Amino acid sequence: MKKYIILIIFCIIFLSSCLISINDVNYRFLNKKEKLFFTEFHIDTTKNKLTNNDSLLIQEITADNLKRLIKKNEFTCVYIWKPYCSGTSCMSLDYYSSIQNKFSSYNFNIIIVSLTYNIVEIKKQINNSNYQNQIYVIKYNENYGNNIFKVYRNFVYDFSDYKINKFYPIYFYYKDTNLLHTSDNINTNLIDSLLKIN
Numbered sequence: 167m168k169k170y171i172i173l174i175i176f177c178i179i180f181l182s183s184c185l186i187s188i189n190d191v192n193y194r195f196l197n198k199k200e201k202l203f204f205t206e207f208h209i210d211t212t213k214n215k216l217t218n219n220d221s222l223l224i225q226e227i228t229a230d231n232l233k234r235l236i237k238k239n240e241f242t243c244v245y246i247w248k249p250y251c252s253g254t255s256c257m258s259l260d261y262y263s264s265i266q267n268k269f270s271s272y273n274f275n276i277i278i279v280s281l282t283y284n285i286v287e288i289k290k291q292i293n294n295s296n297y298q299n300q301i302y303v304i305k306y307n308e309n310y311g312n313n314i315f316k317v318y319r320n321f322v323y324d325f326s327d328y329k330i331n332k333f334y335p336i337y338f339y340y341k342d343t344n345l346l347h348t349s350d351n352i353n354t355n356l357i358d359s360l361l362k363i364n
Contacts, residue, residue: 193283193306203285207231226305229324236340240273244338247280249287259297272361281318
């Protein structure tokens with residue numbers, strides 16, 4: 167009986183994980199209309215405010231592009247996002263707007279990078295929020311392959327030199343270009359302590 171309870175608990179935790187690849191969409195599987203929602207990376211993202219309509223453009227980002235964005239702010243949180251995640255570490259887009267606004271005096275920026283090209287889920291999340299900042303997607307890279315774990319692991323290593331072992335952080339906190347902290351959740355107390363220490 168104990169074995170079954172443990173197995174059920176494990177299954178619940180596993181299925182609620184952000185890294186489950188049930189709904190993952192690779193660029194190769196997009197149709198022509200869906201591909202129109204994605205565009206090349208531009209360092210000046212101030213002109214690319216999102217609107218809740220079909221004209222939104224998600225920028226494809228490489229690890230090098232992300233490093234350039236991190237350099238632009240004194241403090242940065244990079245969030246590796248799965249738009250359909252329903253785990254406890256996944257918050258609404260409005261939550262990220264509120265955190266960025268709260269710490270704006272510190273030149274604090276949150277960069278949201280989707281692991282998937284699933285435009286249906288991305289649009290759903292944007293349309294259910296007032297989020298106005300640019301959203302990115304990891305640019306398809308043949309070297310990363312199609313497996314979501316491999317894409318995640320390689321992209322994270324390429325932009326941060328952080329080697330993924332047993333812990334899969336989705337938040338990466340930077341001061342300038344120095345990685346301060348990684349975590350699987352975000353909260354104002356953590357950010358406040360990181361900003362005050364540095």
